[in-house]
Amino acid sequence: MRYLLKLILSVMMLSLVACGFQLRGNADLANNLKTMYVQGIDLSRGMGRPLKRGLVNNGVTLVDSYQKDAAVLTLLNYKIDRRVLSVGGANAKVSEYELYGVLNYQVSDAQGVLISKPQTIEAFRDYRFDENEVLAKAEEEQQLREEIEQQLVQSLLRRLSALK
Numbered sequence: 001m002r003y004l005l006k007l008i009l010s011v012m013m014l015s016l017v018a019c020g021f022q023l024r025g026n027a028d029l030a031n032n033l034k035t036m037y038v039q040g041i042d043l044s045r046g047m048g049r050p051l052k053r054g055l056v057n058n059g060v061t062l063v064d065s066y067q068k069d070a071a072v073l074t075l076l077n078y079k080i081d082r083r084v085l086s087v088g089g090a091n092a093k094v095s096e097y098e099l100y101g102v103l104n105y106q107v108s109d110a111q112g113v114l115i116s117k118p119q120t121i122e123a124f125r126d127y128r129f130d131e132n133e134v135l136a137k138a139e140e141e142q143q144l145r146e147e148i149e150q151q152l153v154q155s156l157l158r159r160l161s162a163l164k
Contacts, residue, residue, distance in 0.1 A: 037070045
């Protein structure tokens with residue numbers, strides 16, 4: 001029995017390695033994006049904090065003001081909003097909400113040439129709403145908003161790494 005378990009585990013590990021699976025590491029950004037000025041968002045609060053953390057963790061030096069040798073990441077629009085997903089019950093109360101986040105951005109190189117035309121990234125989460133658990137659902141919504149911010153940042157970093 002123990003031999004069979006080891007054999008199954010070995011076959012599973014070999015198939016995982018053979019398929020090319022690997023954990024997502026740091027985004028490999030081009031050298032012209034290693035020094036960057038970010039405009040359109042405050043990097044000290046809200047969505048700016050995970051964005052700053054993600055860029056710095058991927059080897060980007062952020063500058064506080066526009067410099068001649070820095071690429072420019074412009075966040076044109078960012079919002080997370082909530083909409084009703086479903087209504088249920090005898091008195092037609094909201095039973096599910098959907099949170100959706102949208103991030104529009106563009107990237108220019110140090111000479112001001114547009115590297116990436118304006119693009120849009122979207123992320124969605126939904127959750128059940130229970131009017132008897134309002135505080136818990138408010139906490140859940142806040143946590144989902146933070147997850148959406150993280151997903152938008154990760155998607156942005158992957159797109160930036162594709163700009164070579």
